[in-house]
Amino acid sequence: MVSPAIGVEKLRKLRRGFGGALVCGAYGNGNGDGVFPPFLPKQVEKIKDPFARSLAQRIQRLPVQIGPSGSCIMSSCVKPEIRSNDNPVVLLHCFDSSCLEWRCTYPLLEEAGLEAWAVDVLGWGFSDLERLPPCDVASKRHHLYQLWKSHIKRPVILVGPSLGAAVAIDFAVNYPEAVEKLVLIGASVYAEGTGNLSKLYRPLAYAGVSLLKSFPLRLCSNLLTYKSISFATSFDWTNVGLLHCLLPWWEDATVNFMKSGGYNVIAQIKQVWKKFSVLILSKYCA
Numbered sequence: 565m566v567s568p569a570i571g572v573e574k575l576r577k578l579r580r581g582f583g584g585a586l587v588c589g590a591y592g593n594g595n596g597d598g599v600f601p602p603f604l605p606k607q608v609e610k611i612k613d614p615f616a617r618s619l620a621q622r623i624q625r626l627p628v629q630i631g632p633s634g635s636c637i638m639s640s641c642v643k644p645e646i647r648s649n650d651n652p653v654v655l656l657h658c659f660d661s662s663c664l665e666w667r668c669t670y671p672l673l674e675e676a677g678l679e680a681w682a683v684d685v686l687g688w689g690f691s692d693l694e695r696l697p698p699c700d701v702a703s704k705r706h707h708l709y710q711l712w713k714s715h716i717k718r719p720v721i722l723v724g725p726s727l728g729a730a731v732a733i734d735f736a737v738n739y740p741e742a743v744e745k746l747v748l749i750g751a752s753v754y755a756e757g758t759g760n761l762s763k764l765y766r767p768l769a770y771a772g773v774s775l776l777k778s779f780p781l782r783l784c785s786n787l788l789t790y791k792s793i794s795f796a797t798s799f800d801w802t803n804v805g806l807l808h809c810l811l812p813w814w815e816d817a818t819v820n821f822m823k824s825g826g827y828n829v830i831a832q833i834k835q836v837w838k839k840f841s842v843l844i845l846s847k848y849c850a
Contacts, residue, residue, distance in 0.1 A: 601625075603640075604690060605810040607803065615667040616804045619682075623663065623690060628711045630697060637697065639711055640690035641683040642670065648679035651744050654712075654720040655682040656728035659752075660776055660818060662689040662808040665725070681720075683711060685731055687817035689808050699817045700824035705735055712742050719744040726752045730827035736840055737832045745841040753833060758826035769819045776818070777809045 600608050601623055608620055625638035642663050644652065653673060657665045663682035673680040684691055686707040687699030697703060708731075712720070722743050724732030729751035736743040764772065775781060782805055786798040793801075808814060836842060 601690075603692065605807055607810060608807060611803055611807070612800050613667065613797075613804060615671070616664055616800075619664055619667040619670055620807075625690075625692060626711070626715055628707060628714060630703075630707055630710060637686070637707065638692040639684065639686075639707065641681060641711070642666075643715075644674070644679045644681060646674050646677065646679050648677065650679070651719050651721060652679040652681055652716060654716065654722050655680060656685060656722070656724045656731050657682075657688070658725055659727035660688055660809075661805065664804055664807065667804070681716060683708070684808075685728070687821050688814075690811065693811075693813040693817055696813050696816050696820070698824070699820040701734060701827055704731065704821075705738055708735055709739050709742065712739075721745045721747060723747040723749065724751070725749040727827065729753050730755075730829045733829045733832050733836050734827060737829075737835050740839055743840060745843070746836065747843045747845065749845045751844060753827075753829050755827070756830070757828040758822050758824075761822050762825045764823075766819070766823070769822055770815060773815050773818045773822065777806065777815075779806060782806055 598621070600621055603625060604620060604623065608617075611617055611620070619642060622642050623640055624643055625640050626643075627636040628639040629636050640663065655663070655666045655670070657663060663684050666682045670680060670682055683689075686697070686704045687693070697707075719741065720743060722732045722736060722745070724730070724746070726749070729748040730753045732743075732746055732748065733753060736746055761769070761772070779802060783798060783802045786802050786805075787795070790798060790801075
């Protein structure tokens with residue numbers, strides 16, 4: 565899926581509506597040298613979308629400790645170029661996606677003067693998972709907390725679209741000190757995990773996951789979802805959405821998550837309403 569290109573004035577109103585003072589800043593254009601990080605799949609060079617190319621050039625890997633022995637995962641994210649007096653915005657992504665979802669919105673957030681982080685949830689995105697850790701819900705939550713504890717260190721406005729809303733709810737309930745407010749977009753929070761998919765024999769699970777990597781399937785999904793854009797744009801967006809799937813550990817990480825049972829946050833929703841200011845947006849589209 566592709567993140568919405570929200571207007572700057574809407575972003576300013578959103579921020580003020582949440583009680584924060586807007587701090588203006590310059591729009592960050594990335595490193596400006598046209599060089600992609602070496603850990604991205606080489607197919608990134610074929611992407612034409614200027615927003616995707618610009619944000620991809622800004623993706624970094626930061627060390628995140630995940631075990632008592634001091635073992636680290638080099639975790640992918642886009643760090644802010646703007647420092648705000650307000651608490652930062654942390655952007656999660658949908659199921660099986662990456663921080664590139666926010667390619668259209670991220671520059672607008674910076675233009676509006678917001679300090680924004682676009683992070684990859686453990687198991688997806690462009691983190692280095694050569695030594696594959698568990699990618700179940702508890703591991704994803706712990707990884708996000710350790711990233712917050714090591715690099716962000718302030719309560720955040722946590723933004724979660726689709727399954728990212730379930731990630732946000734689960735994280736907020738377990739680490740309330742890390743979250744100031746929640747923004748849930750097109751929230752997918754009433755599913756009871758991965759259901760019967762968690763019971764599949766492993767070879768069948770891998771076969772099912774391989775379908776997610778199918779370019780024709782993803783292209784058809786884009787064409788059906790975004791009917792007002794050209795075929796060429798849909799083709800390019802499909803390449804953007806598929807990019808993280810080209811990393812060698814992607815299938816193992818996705819099967820690990822699916823077999824673990826996935827997110828079931830139904831029981832946590834009432835807790836979120838009691839503890840946090842929550843903004844719900846119904847649509848998540850280009």
